[in-house]
Amino acid sequence: DTGVSQNPRHKITKRGQNVTFRCDPISEHNRLYWYRQTLGQGPEFLTYFQNEAQLEKSRLLSDRFSAERPKGSFSTLEIQRTEQGDSAMYLCASRDKTGAHYGYTFGSGTRLTVV
Amino acid sequence: AQRVTQPEKLLSVFKGAPVELKCNYSYSGSPELFWYVQYSRQRLQLLLRHISRESIKGFTADLNKGETSFHLKKPFAQEEDSAMYYCALTPVGNEKLTFGTGTRLTIIP
Numbered sequence: 001d002t003g004v005s006q007n008p009r010h011k012i013t014k015r016g017q018n019v020t021f022r023c024d025p026i027s028e029h030n031r032l033y034w035y036r037q038t039l040g041q042g043p044e045f046l047t048y049f050q051n052e053a054q055l056e057k058s059r060l061l062s063d064r065f066s067a068e069r070p071k072g073s074f075s076t077l078e079i080q081r082t083e084q085g086d087s088a089m090y091l092c093a094s095r096d097k098t099g100a101h102y103g104y105t106f107g108s109g110t111r112l113t114v115v
Numbered sequence: 116a117q118r119v120t121q122p123e124k125l126l127s128v129f130k131g132a133p134v135e136l137k138c139n140y141s142y143s144g145s146p147e148l149f150w151y152v153q154y155s156r157q158r159l160q161l162l163l164r165h166i167s168r169e170s171i172k173g174f175t176a177d178l179n180k181g182e183t184s185f186h187l188k189k190p191f192a193q194e195e196d197s198a199m200y201y202c203a204l205t206p207v208g209n210e211k212l213t214f215g216t217g218t219r220l221t222i223i224p
Contacts, residue, residue: 003158031210042119042201042214043159056211091159103149103161104212 002026004107006092012113013082020078021110025094032075033104034067035091036060043091049075082114117142119204121215128192129223136187136218138176138202145207148178148185151214153199162187162200172196197222 005024013019025032030051035043046065048056051072061067064082069075079086089111093104118141128134140146150162163171165178165185176187185202202215 033210035212040124040216042203042216043212045211045213048210050210103151103164105161106159108158 004092004094004105006090006107006110008110009108010111010113012115015084015114016081018078018080019082019112020076021090021092021112023075023077023092023107025074025092026096026105027073029094029096029105030072031095032069033093033095034075034077035093037089037091037109038087046077079112082112084114087112087114117146117204117206117213119202119213119215121200121202121218123218124216125219125221127221127223130194131191134187134189134192134196134220136200136202136220138185138187138215140183140185140202140204142183142204142206146204147207148176149203149205149212150174150176150185150187151201151203153201155198159201192222194222194224196220 007022011019032049034046036046037043045058046061047067049069052069064080067077089109091109092107095104120139122137148165151159152162153159174187174189176185178185199217199219201217203212205212
């Protein structure tokens with residue numbers, strides 16, 4: 001599978017614990033995005049990387065959230081001191097650098113449940 | 116700030132009947148609009164983009180700037196069209212997509 005890969009697929013954690021998710025984009029894609037999707041809603045933008053640079057962050061991304069893309073390849077999203085409101089599907093997407101917006105390629109997501 | 120509205124959460128259509136999924140947007144500048152689809156147990160995937168003016172799986176969507184709409188249409192529904200459909204917008208040159216809340220389309224055999 002040469003698509004966008006996300007791990008783990010599911011994560012159940014106790015409130016207050018830290019969690020980390022990983023995203024491996026399509027190798028030639030230099031742009032990488034994190035979105036969050038809660039029940040009954042569309043995906044909401046969290047943050048965006050161009051190569052290793054984090055260029056935009058949503059106000060949804062509180063100080064408990066941090067994302068990295070250290071070598072411009074895979075990315076990690078960490079949530080510290082998880083809260084029940086963090087329960088959601090976390091989606092990663094990537095696209096290449098061509099000028100027109102050809103749309104994202106999404107991963108299958110990581111479903112986080114905070115109990 | 117931009118917003119995308121999909122007024123129908125659920126839509127049921129008989130096989131062979133026409134389908135129209137509504138999408139309205141608010142954005143003062145030039146938007147790029149997309150339809151994404153998620154079939155059961157599959158990942159979200161791009162269906163079509165307004166700038167390409169293409170027809171994918173029999174679906175078309177026309178950007179109507181006067182009515183700020185980008186409705187998705189198909190003349191004859193097929194059972195395999197049952198899925199969740201999301202309309203999305205990004206300002207030209209921007210990286211961030213704003214999604215609507217989605218419409219779950221069910222095709223009745």
